[in-house]
Amino acid sequence: MFKEYDPLKDKLFSVMDKDGTIVNEKWMPDIDDNQTLQAYKDMLFARKADLMTVSFQRQGRIYTYPPNNGQEAVASGIAQVLREDDWVVPAYREMGVWLAKGAMLKEIFLYFMGYEDGSRFENARHLLPVSVPIASQLLHAAGIGYEIKYHQKDEVVYTFVGDGGTSEGDFHEALNFASVWKVPAVFVIQNNQYAISFNVQNQTSSKNLAVKSVAYGMKGIQVDGNDFFAMTRAAQEAARVAREDQEPVLIEALTYRKGAHTTSDDPSKYRTKEEEQEWEEKDPLKRLKLYLTNKEMWDDQQEEEHDQQYKKEVERQFEEAENYGEYPLEDVFKFHYSEMPDVLKKQMYAHEKYLKWKEGK
Amino acid sequence: MSVMTLVKAINNALDIKLNENQDVVVYGEDVGYEGGVFRVTQGLQQKYGAQRVFDSPLAESGIVGTAVGMAVAGMKPVIEMQFSGFAYPGFNQIISHVSRMRNRTRGRYTSSLVIRMPYGGGIKALEHHSESMEALYGHIPGLKVVIPSTPHDAKGLLISAIESQDPVIYMEPKRIYRAVKQEVSDDKFNVEIGKANVVQQGKDITVVSYGAMMRDTQKALAMAKKAGFSVELIDLRTIYPLDVETIAGSIKKTGRVLTVAEAPTSFGIGSEIIALANEEAFLHLEAPPKRVTGFDTIFPLPQGEHHYLPTPEKIYYEIERTVKF
Numbered sequence: 001m002f003k004e005y006d007p008l009k010d011k012l013f014s015v016m017d018k019d020g021t022i023v024n025e026k027w028m029p030d031i032d033d034n035q036t037l038q039a040y041k042d043m044l045f046a047r048k049a050d051l052m053t054v055s056f057q058r059q060g061r062i063y064t065y066p067p068n069n070g071q072e073a074v075a076s077g078i079a080q081v082l083r084e085d086d087w088v089v090p091a092y093r094e095m096g097v098w099l100a101k102g103a104m105l106k107e108i109f110l111y112f113m114g115y116e117d118g119s120r121f122e123n124a125r126h127l128l129p130v131s132v133p134i135a136s137q138l139l140h141a142a143g144i145g146y147e148i149k150y151h152q153k154d155e156v157v158y159t160f161v162g163d164g165g166t167s168e169g170d171f172h173e174a175l176n177f178a179s180v181w182k183v184p185a186v187f188v189i190q191n192n193q194y195a196i197s198f199n200v201q202n203q204t205s206s207k208n209l210a211v212k213s214v215a216y217g218m219k220g221i222q223v224d225g226n227d228f229f230a231m232t233r234a235a236q237e238a239a240r241v242a243r244e245d246q247e248p249v250l251i252e253a254l255t256y257r258k259g260a261h262t263t264s265d266d267p268s269k270y271r272t273k274e275e276e277q278e279w280e281e282k283d284p285l286k287r288l289k290l291y292l293t294n295k296e297m298w299d300d301q302q303e304e305e306h307d308q309q310y311k312k313e314v315e316r317q318f319e320e321a322e323n324y325g326e327y328p329l330e331d332v333f334k335f336h337y338s339e340m341p342d343v344l345k346k347q348m349y350a351h352e353k354y355l356k357w358k359e360g361k
Numbered sequence: 362m363s364v365m366t367l368v369k370a371i372n373n374a375l376d377i378k379l380n381e382n383q384d385v386v387v388y389g390e391d392v393g394y395e396g397g398v399f400r401v402t403q404g405l406q407q408k409y410g411a412q413r414v415f416d417s418p419l420a421e422s423g424i425v426g427t428a429v430g431m432a433v434a435g436m437k438p439v440i441e442m443q444f445s446g447f448a449y450p451g452f453n454q455i456i457s458h459v460s461r462m463r464n465r466t467r468g469r470y471t472s473s474l475v476i477r478m479p480y481g482g483g484i485k486a487l488e489h490h491s492e493s494m495e496a497l498y499g500h501i502p503g504l505k506v507v508i509p510s511t512p513h514d515a516k517g518l519l520i521s522a523i524e525s526q527d528p529v530i531y532m533e534p535k536r537i538y539r540a541v542k543q544e545v546s547d548d549k550f551n552v553e554i555g556k557a558n559v560v561q562q563g564k565d566i567t568v569v570s571y572g573a574m575m576r577d578t579q580k581a582l583a584m585a586k587k588a589g590f591s592v593e594l595i596d597l598r599t600i601y602p603l604d605v606e607t608i609a610g611s612i613k614k615t616g617r618v619l620t621v622a623e624a625p626t627s628f629g630i631g632s633e634i635i636a637l638a639n640e641e642a643f644l645h646l647e648a649p650p651k652r653v654t655g656f657d658t659i660f661p662l663p664q665g666e667h668h669y670l671p672t673p674e675k676i677y678y679e680i681e682r683t684v685k686f
Binding site: 087116117119120128129131133136137139140141142143145146147148150170174176180335336338341342 | 386418430431432434435438450453457458465466467471527602603
């Protein structure tokens, strides 16, 4: 597959068209109908959670949040190959992957409500928290890959970055280190066309982003990231290369951020309605739904039922997060070092003393 | 016991920890086959193999960033920045990830790793090879910063740094890499991070220094002794967290404090110690605290470096002024 879709040929890997018809039978992923149906439901849930989070933000109930709407198939494709021991090193727009890895939606809410506790991921194994400084997390994945290889573990590390992140030095250093060290790492570029307001055509003169793998001597592929089947197959192939051949792989997932960069951003300032409409037709959920309804595995009534059910679940978890409680002063201090140094204790006690004085006033 | 230079002592500490803990790996630019540009890691690759002691691609952010990943996954990377002046491409990883991993995951993951870097001037080096920027690291919450001044401390501090559950910036005074020799135990021992060393007891003034400046300060102290001043000398050893108890206790006793560092004056380690003197020992002070440092200037090229670096004479001059105030 990596030969057939060599990034130098600038050929997009897709399996299903925008009407939900399979057009590339040869590369259908190894996945059964039940799995596909479950993946669709998971994507519906992720989208519901995402859209509701944006409205919670509008209601002033959560702080700045980076929406995922439109990019669900990228996460879902990777989720199909994730094992419990595999590592995930995210950027900040990977809702579906976090959930697949076992993060609770409540924890994601907690993080964006302003509690570090949300990054503890009580039930998730090998999941790192959101990484805000662009592309810097990719190097952590290369390092984790070194550890996997050093201890000869049967694990793969998956890491994510946006199209803008491919201009950062750390992106290039991470690909280089991973490839020199031959580590089992899968790098996923979520090419959602924009780095905030700056479009990908101006971000690089490369003909695609996958082609950047070539210079580092690693396999790469440009995938239709709104095509669940193409993403899943690419993830399966990449996982095999990483796990069996002990080599890194670069996946460029071509997708579209339907929402804003974050809730503080207004995309109407830098893109057209026509463009948004064009991508709406390629929406990943719409396409998979057409596939499933064509196969009579899904209908509008089921969709409506699930929508209601998911709405309740999102509300339940959001309310739990909202009632999480006070952020104790001690929590500001106590996680910086394995043991709190005297200098921090002193600062904390001094502040407590001030608070007591204030109370007594 | 063996006679060791700083270089030998650091090498010995790495050797001991590599031997003891399979999860320790040592890497950086030229550290593997060649054993480092200062030969600090000489012989370690031959002894422990290229999986554990190796040359990395030439990219400091890559070196630090991959070490974060290794540490998160449970390894103990001891990485080298070839010169502290080249560490800045890795600075984003240090300030954005190394220092924050424990706090942002509420202790679930840590990046307890060791970053070694030679620093400081006085070796007639090229541009970017002489700076003393420990204050930058001391200012970052989540890091510990140590600087040895003797082979004994270099070994004991590095062993403690590698055994620490917290990330440690380990800065090496390259000017005295080979200039100071000392009998050091061949066995494993620790020098505790966070504990300063009272090198000499005295009653007239407290002098606080660290790193390569300790040697010049000791020369100044010999002059002070001749002049009849009783000086208490403290070697910080740990820049962060400072040993407040030892420093403040000494200042309370002597009533005077002078700090010596080869870094710029403003916002430096000396400034922090003087703030401490004010907060902890204000009523004991009998003279204005004094900082002897370089200048708030860019470190001059070799023909100018003698202007910049504090000398024993200059340190003595300020001791005399402070004691006689």
